[in-house]
Amino acid sequence: MIKVEHLAKRYAEAYAVNDISFEVKEGEILGLLGPNGAGKTTTMRILTCYMPATSGTATVAGFDVFKNSVDVRKNIGYLPENVPLYPEMRVKEYLSFRAKLKRVPHRERKTKIADAVDRCRIVDVQNQIIGTLSKGYRQRVGLADALVHDPKILILDEPTIGLDPNQIRQVRQLIKELGEKHTILLSTHILPEVEMLCGRVIIINKGKIVAMDTPANLESQLKADNHIALEVRGNGEKIKNALSGIKGVRRVTWRDKGEIANFAVESEKGTDVREEIFSSVVKNNGIIREMTLAPITLEEVFHQITTQEQEVTA
Amino acid sequence: MRCTGTIFQREISAYFLSPVAYVVIAVFMIFSGYFFSVMLGITQETTLRYSLAYTQFILSILTPVITMRLFAEENKTGTIEPLMTAPVTDFVVVFGKFLAAWALYNVMIVPTAFYIIFLAWVGNPDYGAIIASYIGLVLMGGLFISIGLLVSAVTKNQIVAAVIGIVALLILLVIGLASAGNEGWFYSSVRYIGTYDHWETFTKGVVDTRDVIYYVSFTALLLFVVVRIVESRRWR
Numbered sequence: 120m121i122k123v124e125h126l127a128k129r130y131a132e133a134y135a136v137n138d139i140s141f142e143v144k145e146g147e148i149l150g151l152l153g154p155n156g157a158g159k160t161t162t163m164r165i166l167t168c169y170m171p172a173t174s175g176t177a178t179v180a181g182f183d184v185f186k187n188s189v190d191v192r193k194n195i196g197y198l199p200e201n202v203p204l205y206p207e208m209r210v211k212e213y214l215s216f217r218a219k220l221k222r223v224p225h226r227e228r229k230t231k232i233a234d235a236v237d238r239c240r241i242v243d244v245q246n247q248i249i250g251t252l253s254k255g256y257r258q259r260v261g262l263a264d265a266l267v268h269d270p271k272i273l274i275l276d277e278p279t280i281g282l283d284p285n286q287i288r289q290v291r292q293l294i295k296e297l298g299e300k301h302t303i304l305l306s307t308h309i310l311p312e313v314e315m316l317c318g319r320v321i322i323i324n325k326g327k328i329v330a331m332d333t334p335a336n337l338e339s340q341l342k343a344d345n346h347i348a349l350e351v352r353g354n355g356e357k358i359k360n361a362l363s364g365i366k367g368v369r370r371v372t373w374r375d376k377g378e379i380a381n382f383a384v385e386s387e388k389g390t391d392v393r394e395e396i397f398s399s400v401v402k403n404n405g406i407i408r409e410m411t412l413a414p415i416t417l418e419e420v421f422h423q424i425t426t427q428e429q430e431v432t433a
Numbered sequence: 434m435r436c437t438g439t440i441f442q443r444e445i446s447a448y449f450l451s452p453v454a455y456v457v458i459a460v461f462m463i464f465s466g467y468f469f470s471v472m473l474g475i476t477q478e479t480t481l482r483y484s485l486a487y488t489q490f491i492l493s494i495l496t497p498v499i500t501m502r503l504f505a506e507e508n509k510t511g512t513i514e515p516l517m518t519a520p521v522t523d524f525v526v527v528f529g530k531f532l533a534a535w536a537l538y539n540v541m542i543v544p545t546a547f548y549i550i551f552l553a554w555v556g557n558p559d560y561g562a563i564i565a566s567y568i569g570l571v572l573m574g575g576l577f578i579s580i581g582l583l584v585s586a587v588t589k590n591q592i593v594a595a596v597i598g599i600v601a602l603l604i605l606l607v608i609g610l611a612s613a614g615n616e617g618w619f620y621s622s623v624r625y626i627g628t629y630d631h632w633e634t635f636t637k638g639v640v641d642t643r644d645v646i647y648y649v650s651f652t653a654l655l656l657f658v659v660v661r662i663v664e665s666r667r668w669r
């Protein structure tokens with residue numbers, strides 16, 4: 120439904136998006152994950168034809184974003200970051216204005232608006248002036264606008280930002296429901312959101328894709344590599360060498376703090392070396408003060424991937 | 434094209450939901466009424482011609498106030514983003530906004546009909562000249578609004594849009610006045626570009642096709658430029 124090839128966007132000083140390619144399949148919910156300034160909004164603005172790419176191509180619903188802009192826009196519902204709305208209008212008025220702009224036929228307009236209002240749970244505020252709405256309700260009005268014309272594709276830029284925990288849960292539930300009928304591209308920097316909602320994640324950092332997989336795969340890639348944290352009293356150098364010798368251990372890093380040393384042991388996928396570690400430490404006259412299994416969460420994957428990248432570029 | 438009406442409707446309701454429309458109309462009524470009564474007192478002629486000559490000056494100041502928000506506000510608040518990502522062409526957006534501002538402008542000049550009633554009551558005005566003046570007013574409004582729209586499209590700041598618009602319109606007015614009485618191709622072409630000469634013809638009761646063409650084509654040209662400016666955000 121969305122196909123992006125070698126897309127790049129250059130602002131005056133630097134590239135905000137630099138040579139990214141990905142695809143969103145029909146019915147998929149794809150999460151665009153990245154820290155501030157990663158280029159998520161820029162990517163979405165290109166896909167929604169708000170701004171052109173410097174180079175590369177993108178097709179949305181089979182139409183080129185550059186050549187068939189209007190056709191692309193007919194097929195998408197877009198929730199821009201910060202949800203700009205006309206403050207002087209009433210919610211229902213606004214949705215009716217948007218539905219007309221998006222060419223919802225006159226006889227369907229009423230039901231489509233009522234449906235969007237209902238799904239986004241803004242029935243109570245539908246006659247309120249937008250300027251007086253709270254942030255969370257504005258967000259939902261934006262969401263109602265995005266889906267009022269029942270588009271094939273939804274592009275949502277940080278749909279849950281600024282909401283309270285209850286509202287976050289409701290909006291996620293809503294997105295999940297929408298995912299059954301629509302293809303969704305959403306951006307966020309909240310990891311649990313991606314884990315909950317998305318079939319696939321793209322992690323982008325500084326305008327480049329640094330990882331692309333299912334949330335589960337991203338996690339298990341590293342989760343199966345057991346990471347064990349160890350605190351030991353004893354001869355750090357000696358124990359380190361002993362640990363490195365254990366079968367299945369890939370990497371040992373350690374930090375000496377005088378009598379006590381901290382180790383991080385990384386072992387191969389599916390191996391459990393905790394017992395071997397115990398006996399080998401004891402053999403070398405070490406006393407184990409702490410041993411914990413540290414399975415990597417998506418959070419850490421994200422942190423690792425994005426900070427690694429920074430170290431490389433720094 | 435169908436969406437032009439949708440844009441038009443929203444802009445009109447935005448005008449009347451904010452104080453701007455009422456303030457502009459009130460200010461216009463005060464000044465046009467003042468010039469009307471003063472000129473009537475001085476000339477003792479039952480005509481709008483002299484007061485309308487001053488009216489162009491007020492309109493040069495008020496029209497940019499009408500147009501300042503059209504794009505600048507959307508650029509500032511970011512509502513331009515949902516607007517431009519809706520399936521409407523740039524022309525439709527520009528034209529809808531233009532028509533809304535033009536409609537407000539025409540609403541603004543409607544109360545001057547009271548002066549005609551007054552003239553008819555005290556004497557026997559030349560209705561042909563009055564009708565011609567109104568045709569001129571409406572056409573001039575179109576031009577002023579397209580200039581204001583252009584300025585609004587290139588900024589985020591409404592005040593900047595209004596000030597530049599006012600300056601541009603006053604320049605257009607002044608160059609015509611300043612070169613009056615001078616001969617030669619230079620002065621006559623400056624006078625042709627300036628709005629004053631064209632407008633004066635209408636107030637004299639003459640609807641000259643050359644003046645109509647001047648206003649209509651100048652307006653169309655500017656609207657074309659505005660569409661290009663709005664479109665340019667999508668250019669590579």
Ligand SMILES: Nc1ncnc2c1ncn2[C@@H]1O[C@H](COP(=O)(O)OP(=O)(O)OP(=O)(O)O)[C@@H](O)[C@H]1O
Nearest residue numbers: 130131135153154155156157158159160161162308
């Ligand atoms: N109009 C602009 N002019 C110049 N640089 C810009 C412009 N818009 C964005 N940028 C830069 O492009 C980069 C990517 O910005 P973008 O808004 O796409 O990030 P993001 O991933 O959406 O971040 P966030 O999570 O903060 O929303 C940033 O470094 C930003 O400063």
Ligand SMILES: [Mg+2]
Nearest residue numbers: 159160161200
């Ligand atoms: Mg962003």
